[in-house]
Amino acid sequence: MNLDPDSPLALVVDDEPVTRLMVKRALEKFGCAPVLEAADGIAAQAVLREHPDVALVLTDIMMPRMDGLELLRWGRQAVPDAMWIVLSGLETFDSALAAIRLGAFDFLPKSPHTEEMGVAVRNALEKRQLLAERERLHRQLQHKVRELEETSALLRRDLERAEVIQRALLPRSPPPMEGYCIHAVYRPGQHVGGDLYDVVRLGEQHLAFYLADATGHGVTSAMLSVLFKQRLVLVDPATGLALPPAQVLDAVNRSICEAHAAPGLFLTAVFGLLDTSDSSLTLASAGHPPVLHAREGRPTSLIRRTGPALGLAPDAQFRQERIQLLAGDRILLYTDGLLPTGSEHDLELLQQVLASPLSSAQEMLSQLHAGAPAGTDRDDVTILLIDAHAGASWFDNGAELPTGAQDSAPRPEGDVVFYGETEHAAHLALRGRATWMHCDAFHETALAVLDGGRRVVLDLSRCEYMDSTWLGTVHELVARGGVVLSGVTPTVRAMFEELSMEQVQAAIRDDIAAAPEFYALGTGGDDLAAVQKRILHAHEALSTLSDRNREEFKDVVQSLRTEQDGAQ
Template sequence: MQLPGITLLVIDDDDMVRQSIAIHLEQCGFEVLQASHAREGLALVVSHSPALVLCDLYMSDMNGFELLAQIGEQASETPVVVISDDGVMSDVVEALRLGASDYLINPQADLEVLEHAVRRSLDRAHLRNENQRIRERLELANRELENHLRELRDDQTAGRQVQLNMLPATPWKSDEYLFEHRIIPSLYLSGDFVDYFRVSETQLAFYLADVSGHGASSAFVTVLLKFMTTRLLYEQRKQREQGPIAFQPSDVLGHINRSLISCNLGKHVTMLGGVIDEAQQTLTYSIGGHLPLPVLCVGGKAEYLQGKGRPVGLFAEAEYENHQIPLPPRFSLTLCSDGVLDCVEGATLKEKEDRLPILVGQAGGDMQTFMQLLGLEHAKVMPDDISVLLLSRTP
């Protein structure tokens, strides 16, 4: 049985045919309206919105083709089954062209065929209407998605600008020391960050950080890093108005470690940080779980600095060591995030790490040459954030 509440309309000026059709369709479970004239049927289409219309092709007050056209104008979604005593092919073609869903000849002769045609037309109309609703929902979802994507792009653009504004100038020269950096994000925002700045008249500080993960959440932590180091430097300067500041790399890593854990962001950082003492001609550095290690190049010979330490922001009990080396009159120091190793030839991580100092030595302290050797002279999509911090001393 058809679900109740489905109303059909039969329009036919032959009372016997119309009533025969109506009685059978009512027995099939439909609610059936009847109209003996085309204009009466049109009025019922407007007032009752039947789910389907059956109409005779030839009636006294209106041509069936004209009736089809008017139903199409007033209720375009309503399927119309045309019934006729004749099977003239030209009539069939014209009726279908005007939107009829089916064409039946002598329907009262086989009412089961009539019922089947009605149910088939209703199913097609239901499917068409459902597809239309799905298209409308998809169009709405697409519009909402486009709006969200536009907002996301705007947010990312703003975030990217904030991140760029936090980065130091490159290149930056301070007396004999030249600092340069390159950051290539795997996404629009980077989880890698570098900074370098003058601590006092005789001290220069720098660090490279690689935040776990990618995208906006990792980029947010780089903002925190900038704030933490700036705040720590401010506090140190308040305590010492003149002269060198006790800005030890291990203290910086320890301070950031405690702060990240207390923030409970679920993020950790691998870091390399150092302070150059121009008066003593020394470099003091500390390592927070970062690989690859810094590469020192002197006289064309490049080798890793030694040291180790736990990642920053994971272990509350973590302690960080300071390592100190004398600085030669001429040298370069290259710090890289682990994303750089994706650009180095080698079948294993060990082979890549062994080759990195060779590339640093070939670059000879020149950032552009080093990026060319890595194949990064042109922007490209990489699987991980890439950052390089290169400092050199040329008296």
Template sequence: MAQVRKTENARAKLLVVDDDAAIRKLLVETLRRGNYEVLEAANGREAQAVLQAREVDLAITDLEMPELDGLKLMRWAMQKCPGVTWMILSGQATFDDAVIALRLGAYDLITKPLATLDSLMVAVRNALRQRQLEREQERLRRDIERRNVQLTAHVRQLRHACQVMCEQARMIGEDLRRAERIQRALLPQTPPRIENFSIHAVYLPSRNVGGDLYDVMQVDERHFYACIADAAGHGVSAAMLAVLFKNRLHLRDDQTNRPVQPDEALREVNRAIFEECRAPSLFVTAACCLVDTQTGTATIASAGHPPLLLCRANGRHETIHRTGPALGLSPDAKYRCVRVRLGAGDRLLMYTDGISDSGEMGGVTGDRMAAMLCRPSERDGQALLHAILETAQDVQSPAGQEDDITMLLVTSEESPSLLENTVSSPRSSAVSPAPGDKTGAFVAMDDRQTFILIRGRGTWTESVPVHEISLAAVQANRDLTFDLSQCEYLDSTFLGTVQQLVDDSLAQDVQLRIQGIRPAVRRLFEELGMERVIRRISSETLPLPEPILPLSQLAADDVRDSQRLLEAHEALAALNDRNREEFRNLIDGIRAEVSRCEHARG
């Protein structure tokens, strides 16, 4: 409207064409009082000359004129002066010609004789307003085309960047697999032959590399060390911290070749870690056990580590708690030693917290492990460790192992020892796609509800088809279940899409459930304050009906995909101030592109 007023104030140029001088004079004087610049012509030939010499916004022409009638003038002008808007003056005798003129593109028809001049002025204002709107629409169309070209270029760059990132991810994956082999090489490969004792171990990182570490070392003919450690966190940083611990841990005195006492060894490695990696989030828990094979005395020091379990041959058990804080938190931390005697048949179990904290149900409790450890029927050390591991995985969340797991068992009996550094998870096949299975989004349906299954990672590319089929289910009043038992990660666009679907289901009074959620994914919901989503998490797991079909990726649509990105992040930003601030710049950038494309959809 502002553009229309601007045109009127700039005095639109009008041309009146009529061979009747009286009518022409009346029209010219009336229109000039409306603050228009008015030109006039007595016939079609004169009108042609005016149109060729001057720029005209609106032409009002009679149809019946000598030399060149109104229809011929319009047809000529369509070729020579296509930017002119036309209005027709018509009497009853020329009504058929007026219809033809309207079909040629004339804006309006004014019948003669004129009933009132006010109706003429209204028709002229409307015609000029329509002309301005059409020009503005054309300007917007050209602008949208230009923006679409830019957006297409941006999307092309984004896709190229995604390809680069995928290639980098592949290279990182290869590096991680090489790092895994290197880290495993740091673990003891074969157990030392120790008189009157056997050693058993299992090592199971939650990722390619992990923060758990253990070692078994013969110090001299009489003593051996069994140590276990757990660096804070998971993945590469924890693995590097664990390697630093191993490198800085000195268990034998270089001058005397005698064993260093556990409390002294922990004090030295604590000071080294604190000085080299001073940060609140970088610490290591560890337990070191020095065993005298002649007396059976075990000297133990624990730096913030989970309790060690000692099972006597008579079935009684003892718990050995930490004797000092975790390593790397304070340079002056003090540690003390605990001494116990290991009699024939006694067992000492050292483990990391992955076995006791696994899953949402808390893993295996110390009492349960002690009961299994003291079970008379279970004498094989490696079978015992596997039984504990399977029990831990039975109480895990459907997602499976979320933390590194290491167990080290010292038994006071001379029998074959075994160290397993490549243990496979008994539960992994139940929760992860088989090697030939696809990852991505899948759908299954029964007569009452729709199931959405996410395998691997749920990203913005899956969010578009997932949103469309889920929204259709909600609008059809079908119950909706998201199965995330095989989902490792959801990006922000997918999280926002889930938030939108939960809100839509609430508005439609449709049941939406989330089942089998992994702790890592649940933490994403919690970090973003997705309370309404969290309330939809169900402890009951419904079986998925057959067949389970992959959701086809939709053909690329830059506007639609950008709109999905925008709506998903707006849904997250609306939850709380923290989200609003975190996503503000991203939303502004997406909104700037999407808003320019919405006119084309109209």
């Protein structure tokens, strides 16, 4: 019976030469080669040191100098891959059981039958092969995991670079418009998204603007929106005059259809042309959500789509509608991420928000997403708000300070943390959407202030959203003491309430003046291990606040703990 074509190396340890010889010959018949011998535990140690690749050890228990149990205890550490079978007489049966507890695979009576020994040896070597295969597969899996992690990190860096490139396609500052102001807010749901907008001055009297939303999410939709921008023609090449909106959509639709034939790829868009000489606005909509026209003293009107989405049919027909703008009128364009359900109820809510003359595009986004739970994945959102009155215009693309905005106008500062000081406290302010990428730098700065014996005021007056890492970190700092919150918006307060953050709510103050000047703190987060640790601690903090939180964040906490344990 040849158990292993590779002829496993075996060792027989017994102080009786006859027993050693009998067991050795049996092992050789089973295919073990060579079969080494040792008369006691001390001699066996020397053999195993010289031959650490021994696959199988059969040892007696009662031997001079070093018995089999002591040899086994040593051998399980020195040659962990070897399988051990102990030979036991009746007087050493209890010792044989002790050997099993120490890690021996099996025990046999002294002078075992050949068949009995063959079964034990075969089973021991098969288990050794299974353990070796399991270890090989484990190493292979670890290697694959490292490869996937490296690929994931590369993809993440590529997406971050793609986000920078995509943002570069967005307008940086509004064109000059006497008697009109325009506000824009852009928030991609992922690193890159399918939303795109622009506002362009055409000649002395025309202002062209558009808002497009490509189907799907991520890179595919981003590439489709880039294709739309590339194929868009706003003026007649022959005359240099602004083209009518319906003609613009018709041309870009035919161009997109010619560029690709992949099913399911399309985008919606609305294109407008404002004639400042007579305050007329001409609109064409390709399958886009309704444009809202608000006028004081009358119900908000809806300009619905005037043609199908772009990229579906090359012979699609597009109409256009013309409206007259009066002083104080407001025109709102948005992508469907603003109203994820698209219900009439949400549309009515949007009309109510737009009717407030003081509501900016940022405030609309904040109010309409106030009820969304913390950490909810969202679609891309873009808002374009045109007011028929003089005022400062600004574009908030979520990552940089706007240009062209006056000090009296809202200054959207993107998803970063800002630092300022007063005589009595250090102020940390959140702007826009606060995500985990900015949290570590904020946490370290707040700890440094608190360790220095100063109070921290967390200004949330312009914070639109906080993810769960931020919420947990804020709870940690408030629980430590010395932290108060000011300017908490209804959106953020709703997040605190939803996650049972009672201690944080108790720290809200309404009588704290803001710092006179703020400076960008920066992102931080270069130390990936520190960032992962911060995310874990934040979610652990939230998990302790309620049974609902514990259940909601259970999988997140467990996954983060496993990652951290694996990295150590």
